[in-house]
Amino acid sequence: MTLLAVERIKLFSTRSPYWCTALAIAMSVGFAALLAANADQVGVGLTQAGTRLALVVVLVLGALAVTTEYRFSTIRATFLAVPGRTSALVAKTAVVALVAGVIGEVAAFGSWAIAKVIKPNADLAINTGAEWRAVAGVGLTFAIGAILAIAVGILVRQTAGAVAILLVWSMLAENLVGLIPKVGVKIQAWLPFMNADNFLAVNTPSAGEVEATGGGVVFKLSQWGSLAYFAGIAVALLVVALVVAKRRDA
Amino acid sequence: MIQAVRLRKHYGRTKAVDDLSFIVKPGRVTGFLGPNGAGKSTTMRMILGLDTPTGGDVTIDGKHYTELKQPLRKIGALLDAKWVHPNRSARSHLKWMAVSNKIPVSRVDEVLEIVGLTEVANKRAGGFSLGMSQRLGIAGALLGDPEVLLFDEPVNGLDPEGILWIRQFMHRLADEGRTVFVSSHLLSEMAQTAQDLIVIGKGRLIAQTTTEQFISDATQDHVRVRSPHAVKLREILAASATVTEDAVDGALVVHGLPAPRIGEIAAENQIVLHELSPQRGSLEEAFMQLTKESVEYHAH
Ligand SMILES: Nc1ncnc2c1ncn2[C@@H]1O[C@H](COP(=O)(O)OP(=O)(O)OP(=O)(O)O)[C@@H](O)[C@H]1O
Numbered sequence: 001m002t003l004l005a006v007e008r009i010k011l012f013s014t015r016s017p018y019w020c021t022a023l024a025i026a027m028s029v030g031f032a033a034l035l036a037a038n039a040d041q042v043g044v045g046l047t048q049a050g051t052r053l054a055l056v057v058v059l060v061l062g063a064l065a066v067t068t069e070y071r072f073s074t075i076r077a078t079f080l081a082v083p084g085r086t087s088a089l090v091a092k093t094a095v096v097a098l099v100a101g102v103i104g105e106v107a108a109f110g111s112w113a114i115a116k117v118i119k120p121n122a123d124l125a126i127n128t129g130a131e132w133r134a135v136a137g138v139g140l141t142f143a144i145g146a147i148l149a150i151a152v153g154i155l156v157r158q159t160a161g162a163v164a165i166l167l168v169w170s171m172l173a174e175n176l177v178g179l180i181p182k183v184g185v186k187i188q189a190w191l192p193f194m195n196a197d198n199f200l201a202v203n204t205p206s207a208g209e210v211e212a213t214g215g216g217v218v219f220k221l222s223q224w225g226s227l228a229y230f231a232g233i234a235v236a237l238l239v240v241a242l243v244v245a246k247r248r249d250a
Numbered sequence: 251m252i253q254a255v256r257l258r259k260h261y262g263r264t265k266a267v268d269d270l271s272f273i274v275k276p277g278r279v280t281g282f283l284g285p286n287g288a289g290k291s292t293t294m295r296m297i298l299g300l301d302t303p304t305g306g307d308v309t310i311d312g313k314h315y316t317e318l319k320q321p322l323r324k325i326g327a328l329l330d331a332k333w334v335h336p337n338r339s340a341r342s343h344l345k346w347m348a349v350s351n352k353i354p355v356s357r358v359d360e361v362l363e364i365v366g367l368t369e370v371a372n373k374r375a376g377g378f379s380l381g382m383s384q385r386l387g388i389a390g391a392l393l394g395d396p397e398v399l400l401f402d403e404p405v406n407g408l409d410p411e412g413i414l415w416i417r418q419f420m421h422r423l424a425d426e427g428r429t430v431f432v433s434s435h436l437l438s439e440m441a442q443t444a445q446d447l448i449v450i451g452k453g454r455l456i457a458q459t460t461t462e463q464f465i466s467d468a469t470q471d472h473v474r475v476r477s478p479h480a481v482k483l484r485e486i487l488a489a490s491a492t493v494t495e496d497a498v499d500g501a502l503v504v505h506g507l508p509a510p511r512i513g514e515i516a517a518e519n520q521i522v523l524h525e526l527s528p529q530r531g532s533l534e535e536a537f538m539q540l541t542k543e544s545v546e547y548h549a550h
């Protein structure tokens with residue numbers, strides 16, 4: 001508990017988390033407003049389109065939470081105060097993941113609410129399990145994304161490097177893999193952010209439907225399975241990062 | 251008590267610390283002296299568990315730093331005044347440190363008062379001058395009211411006023427009965443603050459003694475002698491004195507014989523002298539002499 005309090009004080013006594021939070025929420029809500037205003041047909045799933053961008057901002061927030069500590073050597077001050085490096089870093093991860101989760105929920109329900117205000121007559125009731133997952137599940141993917149980002153931050157230590165890796169990977173690389181003939185889409189079914197997206201999807205086409213529409217990713221996991229897979233990758237990466245941090249000179 | 255036993259740290263092929271053993275006695279100010287690159291900071295990082303030794307061991311009252319439950323209450327350290335997030339206020343910086351070691355948060359204002367930063371407590375640390383940063387670092391070291399304090403070159407880059415403040419502060423800490431371990435590359439600085447000295451060069455121990463002893467040993471009078479028959483003269487003088495050679499110009503450096511006597515001996519042996527000059531060693535000179543072989547980077 002003490003360590004959680006420490007990390008909370010550290011996180012909220014600098015500016016970047018506030019900026020990232022504001023930006024993440026503004027982006028998803030703003031995007032939802034734009035879509036709602038311009039689309040003919042608005043569904044619950046569509047209102048969440050902007051949260052995918054907000055996730056990227058949360059990845060940056062997570063990476064910054066560690067890389068700034070390395071940049072300003074406050075990580076050394078941290079390890080002086082708390083020589084158990086693993087517990088110090090796990091506490092940081094917990095706090096940042098929690099904050100990311102809250103950002104995700106606010107962004108998701110905020111986006112949904114603004115669409116509802118703009119298109120009061122559209123069918124935006126959240127009443128199926130899939131719809132609940134698509135909205136309330138956003139916070140989960142943000143929290144897991146934050147864990148992944150922190151792991152990358154610990155491993156890379158430099159802000160520019162960590163942010164570049166996270167952005168290129170989550171926004172570009174996973175999509176480009178699909179361009180590889182034949183095996184591309186098969187690999188995509190096992191990529192972390194693809195699985196996060198699969199978890200949030202309202203309509204998941206079956207293998208047959210994918211075939212009919214001329215290709216696409218056929219996920220081998222159920223939607224909750226995809227989330228567990230995404231979480232598994234994040235936690236595995238974090239474990240590697242913790243081991244490295246423990247062995248490395250601070 | 252801080253005890254290092256055969257401590258080693260190698261970075262690739264650089265032996266930053268090499269087979270270093272020493273003891274820092276409780277209740278005294280011990281100076282940790284060595285030229286740039288001697289391995290002072292590296293040693294301090296190992297004491298504090300930040301760097302893992304390549305070999306050997308260093309303990310604080312028999313325990314590794316990483317085994318201490320609330321380390322800030324046992325040992326306070328200032329290795330680098332810049333280890334602060336520039337956008338965090340001085341108070342927030344000390345607050346998280348206090349919370350981490352279950353130190354009452356009221357102690358934060360106490361230490362800010364002690365170092366004279368009360369007025370800027372809520373200002374961002376990034377805007378602090380070097381002197382103010384140094385004070386903030388010292389406030390952090392004092393936070394847990396520790397019995398042992400570690401400072402790495404605390405006066406580096408400070409103006410005379412700042413240096414005086416730090417120096418007086420060290421004395422005050424020592425008077426309170428704390429163990430202070432402070433590094434410097436200036437002997438003159440250490441001569442004014444430290445009771446004991448641990449002198450290192452190129453990662454190896456050169457001397458561990460009291461400051462008094464070290465200075466009296468190091469500032470002994472000596473005589474510089476140059477002669478075209480240096481080899482012969484050296485042989486003769488070596489019978490009754492310690493003779494070394496100046497690494498720079500090859501002159502003989504004679505300890506233990508007064509200049510007139512050396513002149514007489516030379517005359518008796520019909521040796522021509524080109525120089526015969528008595529020298530009174532300054533503190534810095536003596537230190538340089540001592541560490542010459544082990545200085546990492548010579549200024550050519
Ligand atoms: N992280 C590191 N990686 C590689 N080499 C290092 C590292 N840290 C220190 N060194 C090397 O180890 C040696 C000792 O460095 P150290 O900083 O401990 O010396 P110092 O006595 O503190 O010097 P100064 O008076 O300049 O602060 C130097 O040759 C330095 O270049």
Ligand SMILES: [Mg+2]
Binds near residue numbers: 290402403
């Ligand atoms: Mg140093």
